[in-house]
Amino acid sequence: MAAGAPRIFVSHLQGVAVFDPAGDQVGRVRDLVVMLRVGQRPPRLLGLVVELATRRRIFLPMTRVTAIQSGQIITTGVLNVRRFEQRPTERLVFGELLDRRVTLTETGEDVTVLDLSVHQLPARREWEIDRVFVRKGRKGSAFRRAKGEALTVEWTAVSGFSLEEQGQGAESLLATFEQLRPADLANVLHHLSPKRRAEVAAALDDDRLADVLEELPEDDQIEILGKLKEERAADVLEAMDPDDAADLLGELPTDEQERLLSLMQPGDAADMRRLMSYEDRTAGGLMTTEPIVLRPDATVADALARVRNRDLSPALAAQVYVCRPPDETPTGKYLGTVHFQRLLREPPPSLVSSILDNDLQPLDPEAALPAVAGFFATYDMVAAPVVDEAGALLGAVTVDDVLDHMLPEDWRETEFHLDEEVATDGA
CATH class of the missing domain: 1.25.60.10 (MgtE N-terminal domain-like)
Structure with a gap:
């Protein structure tokens, strides 16, 4: 579900099929997992409980969901098949929130929760429950159907879900520092x-x-x-x-x-x-194995779509690496790099193989840290490819990893203590 898409009521997700990018069904949705927050803040939707064909139930994070459309859910294809275990801070929507009695804040009237709607926050990966579909009157039973007006209200218009402000669990601390x-x-x-x-x-x-x-x-x-x-x-x-x-x-x-x-x-x-x-302070020890890799017949539009991935750091999104298949590290022959700014200047249908920067020599995996740092300083780079003797791309080194290893080993502790001293002086 793209940012800005219409909200989805959770009842429509019960039993919906989940597919990988190749179109193969991996399971069906059996529940949704949310984390309640302090006060009236809408709950964050963490992920889905998916039942596989083997009847095993697993957890699918919302960060792995790429689309919810036409009665189906598409994932990135990366699934962890370990059995789902609910954590103390988590609540199950179907199992714990639906059919619950809550209170309309304005009138003090008790109502029954029939459904909840979810939406994705604009320009963010996070999802929230934003509205509640409730019915006024007494709760029904197996022998008596409930009667009363049904209405949809904002999450903030009801009480009875959220954590109490005086709660001492980790939930309150997490809510305080969530942003x-x-x-x-x-x-x-x-x-x-x-x-x-x-x-x-x-x-x-x-x-x-x-x-x-x-x-x-x-x-x-x-x-x-x-x-x-x-x-x-x-x-x-x-x-x-x-x-x-x-x-x-x-x-x-x-x-x-x-x-x-x-x-x-x-x-x-x-x-x-x-x-x-690899040794820690070499290009091989510094690199990540998950840069953006494209085949030579990919287009500029394909490259920009990959760069838009919110999971990428700015340094990794700064360039893409063009290689022969296979296109997962270690790849086939490395052909060259295309920088993000060049992608912005080219027509979307253009092939990335036509705009390669292949003059810049890639890093050897055994290159020592001073040589790697010198490469970044000389060529004003924020990321650089690491290629082996056979010409295969092994990964990419980013400037933040170079800085991490050039600073003193205790730089994080020093930084934390400096922050603490500043806070104390300011008090």
């Missing part, structure tokens, strides 16, 4: 007690926790990962940028590394092992 950037939320977590830090980490969804872990000092990363169940720890590692996940895995004991790798999707585990085979 923070990952680096700022990492700062908050760093200064919490270990017990509270573990509670907040447990309440975050996998993608959000992955983003925050990438911004935390190494000791905090290891501590939080160690307090998660192994299956969830593997899920969070999969959601992290591959280079950051590989760095974190590399700090764990060998037996723990192997247990977590065995729980990951085979493709993700292979990427981790490949990254961990």
Whole structure:
């Protein structure tokens, strides 16, 4: 469902088929998972409970949903098939919110929830429940049909769903800091007690926790990962940028590394092992294995569509890499790079192979950090391809990863303590 699309009532999603990009059905929707928030703020829709053909129920994050249309749901094709387990901060829409008795705030009248509508926030990946379809009068039963006026009201017009302001759970803390950037939320977590830090980490969804872990000092990363169940720890590692996940895995004991790798999707585990085979302070150790890769017959329009992916960092979205098949790293022969600004200047039907920048030499995976930093400084780059001796694209190094490794090892702790001192002085 694209931003700005009409709202969808959740009753229309019950039993809807879920398809991968190739058109193969992977399952059907059995419930929706939301996180209630403090006060009257609309709940955030986290994802869907999907029942596979094997009857196993899995969790499909909304970040993996690319379209809801014509009675079907399309996913990115990347599914985690581990059994769904509801977390303390989560609520099931069909199982817990529908048929619930709530109160109309204006009149104080009790009503029954018949349906809820969801919509995607403009220019964002987040989804919310925004309206409630209710019926006035007493609740019906199996032998007596309820009567009374039915009406649709804004979420803020009813009470009886949301968390209480005085609640002491992690939900309240998360609601308070929900709009923070990952680096700022990492700062908050760093200064919490270990017990509270573990509670907040447990309440975050996998993608959000992955983003925050990438911004935390190494000791905090290891501590939080160690307090998660192994299956969830593997899920969070999969959601992290591959280079950051590989760095974190590399700090764990060998037996723990192997247990977590065995729980990951085979493709993700292979990427981790490949990254961990390089020295930390080399191009191979710094790179991510998930740059934008296109075949030579792709068009400028195809490239721009890939660049628009909200999951990409600005550095990775700055250029695309054109390669012979296969187009997943390690690819076929690397042909060249197309910069984002060049894409904006070309007609959409043009082939990317006609506008390649192939004069710039790619990085060797064994190139040391000073050589990588010198490359970025010399050519004013924010990302650079890493290519092996056979000419295959292995990944891309981004300028933020170069900076992370050039700064002192304790720079994150120093930054957090400086923030704390500034706050104290300001008080």
